[in-house]
Amino acid sequence: MNKRVGIPGGLYFYKFYPLWESFFNELGMEAVTSIPSCRKILDDGVNASNDEACLPVKMYHGHVIHLKDRVDMLFIPRLTSISKNEYICPKIGGLPDMIRHAIKNLPPVIDVEINLRDKEKSILEAVYKIARISGISKNKAKSAYSKALSDYRAFREKVKRGVLPTDILEKKIYPLPSKRIDTYKVLLLGHQYNIYDAGMNMNIIKKLKNKGVEVVTIDMSSSGELREYASTLNKKMFWNFGTLAIGMINKCIRENNIDGIVYVMTFGCGIDSFVCSMAERRIRKFSEIPFTVITLDEHTGEAGVDTRIEAFTDMISWRRADENNFSAPG
Amino acid sequence: MKTDCYIGIDVGSVSTNIAVIDNKGNMLDKIYIRTEGQPIKALCSAMGKIEKNWSKSLYVQGVGTTGSGRQLASVILGADVVKNEITTHAIAAQKLVDGVQTILEIGGQDSKIILMRNGLVYDFAMNTVCAAGTGSFLDRQAARMGFSINDFGNLALKSSSPVRIAGRCAVFAESDMIHKQQAGHSAEDIVAGLCYALVRNYLNNLAKGKEIRETVVFQGGVAANGGIVKAFKKTLGTDIIIPEHYDVMGAYGAAVIACSQRKMKKTSFHGFGAVKKEYTAKGIKCEDCSNMCEVIEIASDGKVIARWGDRCGKWSDMRAV
Numbered sequence: 001m002n003k004r005v006g007i008p009g010g011l012y013f014y015k016f017y018p019l020w021e022s023f024f025n026e027l028g029m030e031a032v033t034s035i036p037s038c039r040k041i042l043d044d045g046v047n048a049s050n051d052e053a054c055l056p057v058k059m060y061h062g063h064v065i066h067l068k069d070r071v072d073m074l075f076i077p078r079l080t081s082i083s084k085n086e087y088i089c090p091k092i093g094g095l096p097d098m099i100r101h102a103i104k105n106l107p108p109v110i111d112v113e114i115n116l117r118d119k120e121k122s123i124l125e126a127v128y129k130i131a132r133i134s135g136i137s138k139n140k141a142k143s144a145y146s147k148a149l150s151d152y153r154a155f156r157e158k159v160k161r162g163v164l165p166t167d168i169l170e171k172k173i174y175p176l177p178s179k180r181i182d183t184y185k186v187l188l189l190g191h192q193y194n195i196y197d198a199g200m201n202m203n204i205i206k207k208l209k210n211k212g213v214e215v216v217t218i219d220m221s222s223s224g225e226l227r228e229y230a231s232t233l234n235k236k237m238f239w240n241f242g243t244l245a246i247g248m249i250n251k252c253i254r255e256n257n258i259d260g261i262v263y264v265m266t267f268g269c270g271i272d273s274f275v276c277s278m279a280e281r282r283i284r285k286f287s288e289i290p291f292t293v294i295t296l297d298e299h300t301g302e303a304g305v306d307t308r309i310e311a312f313t314d315m316i317s318w319r320r321a322d323e324n325n326f327s328a329p330g
Numbered sequence: 331m332k333t334d335c336y337i338g339i340d341v342g343s344v345s346t347n348i349a350v351i352d353n354k355g356n357m358l359d360k361i362y363i364r365t366e367g368q369p370i371k372a373l374c375s376a377m378g379k380i381e382k383n384w385s386k387s388l389y390v391q392g393v394g395t396t397g398s399g400r401q402l403a404s405v406i407l408g409a410d411v412v413k414n415e416i417t418t419h420a421i422a423a424q425k426l427v428d429g430v431q432t433i434l435e436i437g438g439q440d441s442k443i444i445l446m447r448n449g450l451v452y453d454f455a456m457n458t459v460c461a462a463g464t465g466s467f468l469d470r471q472a473a474r475m476g477f478s479i480n481d482f483g484n485l486a487l488k489s490s491s492p493v494r495i496a497g498r499c500a501v502f503a504e505s506d507m508i509h510k511q512q513a514g515h516s517a518e519d520i521v522a523g524l525c526y527a528l529v530r531n532y533l534n535n536l537a538k539g540k541e542i543r544e545t546v547v548f549q550g551g552v553a554a555n556g557g558i559v560k561a562f563k564k565t566l567g568t569d570i571i572i573p574e575h576y577d578v579m580g581a582y583g584a585a586v587i588a589c590s591q592r593k594m595k596k597t598s599f600h601g602f603g604a605v606k607k608e609y610t611a612k613g614i615k616c617e618d619c620s621n622m623c624e625v626i627e628i629a630s631d632g633k634v635i636a637r638w639g640d641r642c643g644k645w646s647d648m649r650a651v
């Protein structure tokens with residue numbers, strides 16, 4: 001029987017799942033993921049994790065709990081950096097230790113380090129290590145990885161054409177962006193796990209879509225292009241997400257084709273509060289684009305999110321009506 | 331002769347307000363009552379009062395609902411527009427106060443700030459979590475010290491040196507007040523200190539990084555409290571305008587929106603008779619999947635008229651209407 005590898009459905013899941021899934025499947029294993037985030041996963045995660053942990057990390061704990069007894073091993077990589085000269089959050093770097101400490105009776109954990117800051121070769125080292133752990137030859141692992149990479153690139157291409165990663169991951173039949181009839185375009189800004197995880201953010205994407213909004217995210221632009229746009233910053237940021245977020249904002253301001261920007265942040269996250277206030281300052285200073293922040297924590301109520309989304313879309317349509325000389329919002 | 335009118339209803343967890351306006355936006359009647367945890371009862375009795383005041387002489391052309399119970403009110407009354415409370419408060423202030431650029435609002439259960447530029451909403455923030463910034467907290471402190479909420483505001487105005495009270499969170503503020511009382515500070519200085527603490531809390535939570543431009547309007551139930559108004563004036567260094575209908579601005583805004591859309595279609599208002607029926611609301615805990623949604627079901631005379639609160643839509647789509 002094929003070995004089952006569990007890939008918890010939180011944190012960098014929304015960025016890398018297609019890569020990881022394809023890689024393990026190529027190795028002859030079966031990639032298994034947890035159910036979408038929900039109340040139960042959150043409650044289990046909150047109970048298991050440290051109080052200091054942020055909401056996405058708590059949610060991740062819940063996903064691990066949900067998966068651990070259904071798989072032969074868990075894949076919880078130690079991501080310390082995913083691009084050159086940039087770090088990601090230390091909480092994510094320490095994830096495997098945190099999980100081992102908090103959750104008992106885990107199956108074996110594949111916790112290879114992925115650090116692309118120094119040399120891109122380290123990803124291959126990680127691949128070989130996984131091969132060793134699972135008793136697979138180096139060569140097979142290498143070719144599995146290159147197949148996975150090409151699948152991942154295909155996924156990225158689709159996203160860059162304007163398809164939401166969640167629509168691809170849920171294997172939905174998605175309309176091609178050009179055929180959409182949505183009225184407004186809103187940039188949803190934030191860490192991938194905050195903007196795409198419907199169970200964490202009370203379904204923000206669906207709520208926006210129901211209001212006739214086309215949702216755009218950072219992932220729909222190439223990171224090279226965004227880095228270009230961010231290079232006007234005097235000092236380089238050391239966080240991958242911050243650079244891309246600011247690049248995206250500069251791009252929106254330049255292209256002038258976005259009707260509003262919503263930043264979804266985690267309560268208590270240092271990176272978010274830094275990037276968010278920087279983003280807000282730029283948007284306010286260099287543009288008139290409506291902007292709002294939605295803060296998530298485990299007590300966030302759905303009614304509050306609804307009210308904010310509605311007020312925000314009203315604000316956009318009111319402005320639009322004003323430009324066209326209509327009166328009052330509808 | 332019948333009077334044409336538009337009705338706006340704001341159902342919140344603390345108060346339920348109704349505004350009745352004519353087609354020029356003039357207030358014809360208003361009601362402000364406590365919800366006391368029973369929104370349906372509050373809504374029905376408030377509507378009953380309006381009907382009695384006008385003994386069938388109103389011709390209702392449109393209805394708008396707002397507040398956390400906007401959906402509920404809409405189902406029972408048949409609303410033409412259902413709007414969030416940010417938009418309705420903004421519309422109301424813009425209609426009643428020329429050149430408004432900042433709206434401070436403190437209600438019983440929450441507080442918000444809305445920035446307007448060139449007559450449009452530019453930015454907003456809302457606090458629904460921290461109790462220390464709300465009217466209910468003031469009520470509670472007044473009761474604890476043995477004053478009515480009206481005396482509370484006047485008392486604060488008598489103070490010449492307000493004590494500094496830690497207002498970052500409701501629990502701290504309360505224990506700090508008790509401490510200051512024991513230390514022998516006068517009641518007026520403590521009450522005034524609390525007003526400043528609440529204003530600081532409000533500004534820290536909602537106005538951080540936001541530019542407060544004049545004209546500044548203060549609305550919501552707490553605007554009746556002279557002590558808070560003074561604390562806002564002092565802290566912001568600006569004048570503060572309290573609109574005449576400060577306590578029903580959400581309802582007024584909902585009525586104005588209903589009025590502005592009047593040409594679109596005939597009203598869906600069910601008539602005043604609707605509030606005489608029996609309504610029941612019950613919570614159903616759906617256990618069909620791990621979301622474990624708390625679904626709300628509203629029934630009228632034993633017949634289910636609406637359900638909401640589910641993530642997947644399987645309950646809300648089952649409308650038996």
Ligand code: SF4
Nearest residue numbers: 054089091266269271
């Ligand atoms: S970046 Fe923020 S939200 Fe993400 S794991 Fe770190 S602390 Fe949590």
Ligand code: SF4
Nearest residue numbers: 616619622623640642
């Ligand atoms: S209402 Fe739908 S989403 Fe909610 S628990 Fe039931 S089945 Fe799950």
